[in-house]
Amino acid sequence: MLSARSLFQEIVDSDEAFQLFCSIAASGEAQGGWENGRIAALVPRSLADLAPKITRHGADEDKHGRIFNGLLKKRGLSPVPVPPETDYTMLLERSGIGLAHEKLRRDEPLTEYDIVVYLSHSRVTEQRAADQMDMLVRHFGGHPEVGKAIRIISNDEDNHLAYCHEELLRLARAGHGRTIQRTLRECALAEIAVYRDVSLAVMDHMGRVLQWPRAKSAVLAAGIHAVYAYERAGGWRRMVTLSMPERLGALGGPAETAPAF
Numbered sequence: 001m002l003s004a005r006s007l008f009q010e011i012v013d014s015d016e017a018f019q020l021f022c023s024i025a026a027s028g029e030a031q032g033g034w035e036n037g038r039i040a041a042l043v044p045r046s047l048a049d050l051a052p053k054i055t056r057h058g059a060d061e062d063k064h065g066r067i068f069n070g071l072l073k074k075r076g077l078s079p080v081p082v083p084p085e086t087d088y089t090m091l092l093e094r095s096g097i098g099l100a101h102e103k104l105r106r107d108e109p110l111t112e113y114d115i116v117v118y119l120s121h122s123r124v125t126e127q128r129a130a131d132q133m134d135m136l137v138r139h140f141g142g143h144p145e146v147g148k149a150i151r152i153i154s155n156d157e158d159n160h161l162a163y164c165h166e167e168l169l170r171l172a173r174a175g176h177g178r179t180i181q182r183t184l185r186e187c188a189l190a191e192i193a194v195y196r197d198v199s200l201a202v203m204d205h206m207g208r209v210l211q212w213p214r215a216k217s218a219v220l221a222a223g224i225h226a227v228y229a230y231e232r233a234g235g236w237r238r239m240v241t242l243s244m245p246e247r248l249g250a251l252g253g254p255a256e257t258a259p260a261f
Contacts, residue, residue, distance in 0.1 A: 005139040017209045023079040026068035031089040033062035038104040059255035060156045066258040067149045085201040095190045120183040123164040124191050124239045130157040162245035184240035196228040
């Protein structure tokens with residue numbers, strides 16, 4: 001029977017598949033850490049109070065990258081190159097979602113509009129991350145090898161999502177409401193397409209590594225397309241709603257260091 005649990009178990013049980021999975025995850029987290037670090041350094045004076053929170057967000061992402069690399073090291077494995085078609089963050093940028101890396105490499109202050117774009121992009125992508133980690137916690141939160149890492153990252157992703165809700169609502173009250181809603185919609189519709197493409201690419205690579213029969217790969221691909229169809233029909237709306245979170249000030253303190261694995 002095909003299920004998220006059985007598929008992830010196959011990946012965990014295979015050194016080569018686990019190596020690819022952790023390499024893809026670590027690369028994406030490291031990229032997120034760099035992006036947040038640059039944004040924190042370029043925050044406009046009018047939103048200077050956000051800089052420590054964005055710095056904390058970036059530090060958490062860096063920590064997650066170290067956690068995935070730590071899982072590899074524990075098995076005696078090294079990171080492998082990430083296939084471009086599985087690079088979620090790069091493909092989002094190419095789709096025009098979020099702040100362009102070219103802009104972030106300049107030493108020019110960002111605008112309030114840029115911060116609205118950044119937070120809207122984060123609201124959407126952190127929803128995806130929180131959903132994925134919640135699923136992994138349900139199935140593998142008690143796993144002796146990966147359970148601790150999954151629980152730590154899941155808690156952080158929930159904090160990141162709460163922070164996005166809180167700050168976007170604050171900016172909406174400051175007069176950015178229409179821009180926020182428009183940007184959230186644009187980000188969500190682009191993200192679901194990128195997520196579909198990346199999911200298909202990852203499953204294709206995993207299928208070759210794990211030597212899945214064609215029928216199994218076809219069923220998985222059909223499932224990915226079905227998820228996209230649901231999200232395109234209206235499921236994307238869960239990524240654009242805003243509500244005051246229970247975790248207020250979720251990124252108000254320093255990031256914790258990555259534990260040893």
